[in-house]
Amino acid sequence: MRPRALHPVAWWLWALALAAAALxxxxxxxxxxxxxxxxxxxxxxxxxxxxxxxFGSFVRFGIVIIVVRMLLQILFGERLPxxxxxxxxxxxxxxxxxxxxxxGEVTKEALVASFNQGLQLATLxxxxxxxxxxxxxxxxxxxIPSVLxxxxxxxxxxxxxxxxxxxxxxxxxxxxxxxxxxxxxLRGMRGLAVPVLEGALDRSLELxxxxxxxxxGRHGDMPANxxxxxxxxxxxxxxxxxxxxxxxxxxxxxxALGIPMLAAGSVLLFISLNAARTAASRSRYRPDVWAAxxxxxxxxxxxxxxxxxxxxxxxxxxxxxxxxxxHTPSLPLLPALGILVxxxxxxxxxxxPAELP
Amino acid sequence: xxxxxxxxFTYPGxxxxxxxxxxxxxxxGEFFLVVGETxxxxxxxxxxxNGLVPHFTGGTLLGTVTVDGISTVxxxxxxxxxxxxxxxSPAAGFVTDTVEDELAYAMENLGVAPAAMRRRVExxxxxxxxxxxxxxxxxxxxxxxxxxxxxxxxxxASPRVLVLDEPTSAxxxxxxxxxxxxxxxxxxxxxxxxxxxxxxxxxxxxxASRIGVVGxxxxxxxxxxxxxxxxxxxxxxxxxxxxxxGWxxxxxxxxxxxxxxxxxxERxxxxxxxAPARAATGETVAKLERVAARYGSVDVLHDVDCSIARxxxxxxxGRNxxxxxxxxxMLxxxxxxxTGRVLxxxxxxxxxxxxxxxxxxxxxxxxxxxxxxxRTIAAECAAADHDHRLRAGTTRAxxxxxxxxxxxxxxxxDCSEGQRLALAIALILAPAxxxxxxxEPTRGLDYAAKARLSAVLRELAASGHAVMLATHxxxxxxxxxxxxxxxxxxxxxxxxxxxxxVCHSPVFAPQVAKVLAPAEWLTVGEVAAALxx
Numbered sequence: 001m002r003p004r005a006l007h008p009v010a011w012w013l014w015a016l017a018l019a020a021a022a023l024x025x026x027x028x029x030x031x032x033x034x035x036x037x038x039x040x041x042x043x044x045x046x047x048x049x050x051x052x053x054x055f056g057s058f059v060r061f062g063i064v065i066i067v068v069r070m071l072l073q074i075l076f077g078e079r080l081p082x083x084x085x086x087x088x089x090x091x092x093x094x095x096x097x098x099x100x101x102x103x104g105e106v107t108k109e110a111l112v113a114s115f116n117q118g119l120q121l122a123t124l125x126x127x128x129x130x131x132x133x134x135x136x137x138x139x140x141x142x143x144i145p146s147v148l149x150x151x152x153x154x155x156x157x158x159x160x161x162x163x164x165x166x167x168x169x170x171x172x173x174x175x176x177x178x179x180x181x182x183x184x185x186l187r188g189m190r191g192l193a194v195p196v197l198e199g200a201l202d203r204s205l206e207l208x209x210x211x212x213x214x215x216x217g218r219h220g221d222m223p224a225n226x227x228x229x230x231x232x233x234x235x236x237x238x239x240x241x242x243x244x245x246x247x248x249x250x251x252x253x254x255x256a257l258g259i260p261m262l263a264a265g266s267v268l269l270f271i272s273l274n275a276a277r278t279a280a281s282r283s284r285y286r287p288d289v290w291a292a293x294x295x296x297x298x299x300x301x302x303x304x305x306x307x308x309x310x311x312x313x314x315x316x317x318x319x320x321x322x323x324x325x326x327h328t329p330s331l332p333l334l335p336a337l338g339i340l341v342x343x344x345x346x347x348x349x350x351x352x353p354a355e356l357p
Numbered sequence: 358x359x360x361x362x363x364x365x366f367t368y369p370g371x372x373x374x375x376x377x378x379x380x381x382x383x384x385x386g387e388f389f390l391v392v393g394e395t396x397x398x399x400x401x402x403x404x405x406x407n408g409l410v411p412h413f414t415g416g417t418l419l420g421t422v423t424v425d426g427i428s429t430v431x432x433x434x435x436x437x438x439x440x441x442x443x444x445x446s447p448a449a450g451f452v453t454d455t456v457e458d459e460l461a462y463a464m465e466n467l468g469v470a471p472a473a474m475r476r477r478v479e480x481x482x483x484x485x486x487x488x489x490x491x492x493x494x495x496x497x498x499x500x501x502x503x504x505x506x507x508x509x510x511x512x513x514a515s516p517r518v519l520v521l522d523e524p525t526s527a528x529x530x531x532x533x534x535x536x537x538x539x540x541x542x543x544x545x546x547x548x549x550x551x552x553x554x555x556x557x558x559x560x561x562x563x564x565a566s567r568i569g570v571v572g573x574x575x576x577x578x579x580x581x582x583x584x585x586x587x588x589x590x591x592x593x594x595x596x597x598x599x600x601x602x603g604w605x606x607x608x609x610x611x612x613x614x615x616x617x618x619x620x621x622x623e624r625x626x627x628x629x630x631x632a633p634a635r636a637a638t639g640e641t642v643a644k645l646e647r648v649a650a651r652y653g654s655v656d657v658l659h660d661v662d663c664s665i666a667r668x669x670x671x672x673x674x675g676r677n678x679x680x681x682x683x684x685x686x687m688l689x690x691x692x693x694x695x696t697g698r699v700l701x702x703x704x705x706x707x708x709x710x711x712x713x714x715x716x717x718x719x720x721x722x723x724x725x726x727x728x729x730x731x732r733t734i735a736a737e738c739a740a741a742d743h744d745h746r747l748r749a750g751t752t753r754a755x756x757x758x759x760x761x762x763x764x765x766x767x768x769x770x771d772c773s774e775g776q777r778l779a780l781a782i783a784l785i786l787a788p789a790x791x792x793x794x795x796x797e798p799t800r801g802l803d804y805a806a807k808a809r810l811s812a813v814l815r816e817l818a819a820s821g822h823a824v825m826l827a828t829h830x831x832x833x834x835x836x837x838x839x840x841x842x843x844x845x846x847x848x849x850x851x852x853x854x855x856x857x858x859v860c861h862s863p864v865f866a867p868q869v870a871k872v873l874a875p876a877e878w879l880t881v882g883e884v885a886a887a888l889x890x
Contacts, residue, residue, distance in 0.1 A: 210450025
């Protein structure tokens with residue numbers, strides 16, 4: 001295959017599908033498998049760009065989530081009966097705080113349950129992290145319809161804000177050391193926030209000015225009121241599609257809500273995009289192509305969701321292993337295979353173009 | 358092409374206008390240079406051309422600004438096909454990931470047809486000589502490359518006017534010449550109007566077709582370079598030499614000056630430059646022994662050996678990215694050497710706690726504002742006294758030695774660039790470190806502030822400090838340094854008396870040396886002193 005970058009929307013659809021699959025199971029083996037799949041694909045197809053280096057931070061964030069979830073369970077969680085591991089002093093709370101407990105016996109069952117819940121959340125975060133390091137935020141931004149000018153500026157500035165804040169913080173820490181003040185630990189944090197935010201804001205403003213000077217968000221020939229209509233249609237269309245997808249995926253939601261919402265959203269989006277296209281205020285240099293590798297990537301993600309949905313109907317026990325009595329979770333075959341399919345993009349997508357030194 | 362008619366602009370909340378009664382007409386195909394002291398309002402004038410002032414700043418603009426017949430009442434985005442603007446730090450304005458995408462960005466917004474886009478990207482890549490960079494990630498560009506890409510990213514929209522704010526001040530002499538060659542080519546070959554502000558007059562004044570001086574009264578006076586330079590408040594060394602020797606018209610370039618300088622060279626032949634002793638006088642303060650440094654997998658410095666003694670001023674020169682700042686950061690204890698040993702005042706700086714570190718070495722970073730947190734100058738001085746357990750008033754006394762008479766209740770943000778630098782130097786010197794380091798101290802300084810800085814540094818060296826400055830500014834080196842170290846590709850390539858090092862280099866030689874070569878004169882001051890004696 002000729003080296004090229006995959007369409008960013010394909011990566012996001014793939015990652016969101018994997019995240020949707022993670023929502024349907026609390027089996028730690030399956031969740032671990034998903035994290036492994038995300039890891040493999042990121043390792044294989046991550047470009048060498050500043051935004052692509054964030055995967056490690058997302059993984060660390062996932063670990064923090066698991067630890068915090070377990071700590072909360074130990075301190076305040078529901079007291080599940082079972083094998084007591086240790087006991088911490090219990091505080092008797094007044095009657096109005098019924099339902100909340102503080103301290104008490106901590107059981108193996110409670111620890112396992114909280115670990116699984118934490119792992120599920122961590123998997124979601126890692127899926128988003130994978131999309132973040134695989135798809136260029138700028139190329140994704142190009143997919144935003146041009147009528148949503150304000151949204152585009154906000155998203156671009158927001159995307160650049162985090163790396164700039166990190167750079168500004170390093171600068172301010174250096175400056176504190178040069179002034180002979182504490183620059184590490186909690187004492188070093190004092191007085192850090194204002195200069196850091198100020199620096200990052202200044203640079204963000206400069207970026208917005210640069211975008212504007214280069215014609216971002218030109219009205220072209222589109223009359224203002226028509227532009228407003230298109231903006232509203234786009235926003236409501238996207239919202240309707242989101243609700244529709246949620247209703248279709250969530251087994252608890254009424255099915256009747258899902259399909260009509262999806263349809264209404266699609267119609268609205270079609271209208272607004274059409275309005276924007278006739279105004280023809282923007283064009284594309286080397287447009288991102290959508291070809292077979294993109295379809296394969298999206299299908300691989302959809303495969304994982306489908307396998308979990310089907311397995312959920314046939315063998316719900318395997319996807320949500322019970323905690324009492326506690327037993328080692330089994331690895332159900334169909335969902336495991338489905339998740340493995342999601343690793344296909346690691347080799348079925350075109351390799352990245354090599355950057356010249 | 359650009360007209361300002363009775364323009365007065367006041368920033369929101371400001372009591373006095375930033376621009377007053379500006380009337381200016383710039384014709385098509387001009388290279389219009391805006392000069393003035395720091396904080397005079399040059400950037401404001403530039404940003405008013407495409408409407409960033411007032412659309413992005415707020416404030417009130419009276420009068421009208423038009424470009425190519427269109428008033429800037431329309432927001433900047435609607436002027437994108439007429440005016441291209443490149444800001445002071447081009448990397449901060451990059452939107453996309455790669456050079457090619459960045460070049461195409463403006464055209465995408467303008468809706469240029471794909472075939473035309475491909476053609477124009479290729480044209481601009483060739484025009485600016487950046488074709489080898491086309492697939493590079495923007496985050497890996499050097500500052501000279503970033504400046505050229507930023508110019509390219511607005512050129513692809515085929516504007517009639519190009520506005521640049523200090524395009525060469527962050528660049529080493531070689532990269533600056535590349536950028537200026539591009540600008541003159543755009544004016545000469547393509548008939549573009551270039552509107553540029555720059556402090557480094559010695560680099561640009563010879564290319565300008567007209568000069569606008571922004572005065573202290575916030576008005577703009579425009580004229581031809583040869584007329585304006587006769588008595589402009591800011592003047593490059595070659596002009597100062599011409600005024601001294603009484604040459605008319607005043608030479609603007611080294612070439613003009615050399616043609617006029619034959620009699621002067623003869624008069625000076627019998628004389629030698631009488632320079633104050635700038636050689637090392639005291640014991641060694643800092644020492645680097647076989648030092649190497651790396652960031653990630655990139656080798657920045659290797660096998661660096663040198664030492665600095667009390668009483669000397671050492672200039673550290675070299676291309677952008679040669680490793681100058683890294684060397685300073687290691688001496689200042691901000692970075693640990695990968696191998697080798699850095700010793701300052703008998704201690705390894707990166708191992709010291711920050712309270713102890715500041716007694717051995719002080720570094721003024723290239724943006725001195727990063728060191729300032731308090732709301733008033735008095736509060737900054739008091740904080741330094743308190744931090745270093747000094748008698749109250751010590752820092753203020755130091756500041757008065759460097760820059761007398763600053764209003765203690767002023768906010769550091771409201772000070773001029775030169776005053777902020779003076780304040781930062783005073784704060785760093787308060788705990789009396791024997792070694793003072795400065796990273797690019799002249800960025801944004803006008804000639805008067807630079808002369809002041811140079812006097813301060815010489816005085817500090819005379820009182821026993823060792824001073825090291827990393828700089829691209831060859832004129833500052835000529836005025837100040839006794840010793841020069843040139844770094845290339847992570848290695849020290851020359852280290853010796855500043856006069857020898859800079860006079861023998863075609864890139865680093867100051868203007869006076871070029872005019873009077875082969876004799877080794879560095880500054881106008883030296884020539885004046887020799888002629889007077």
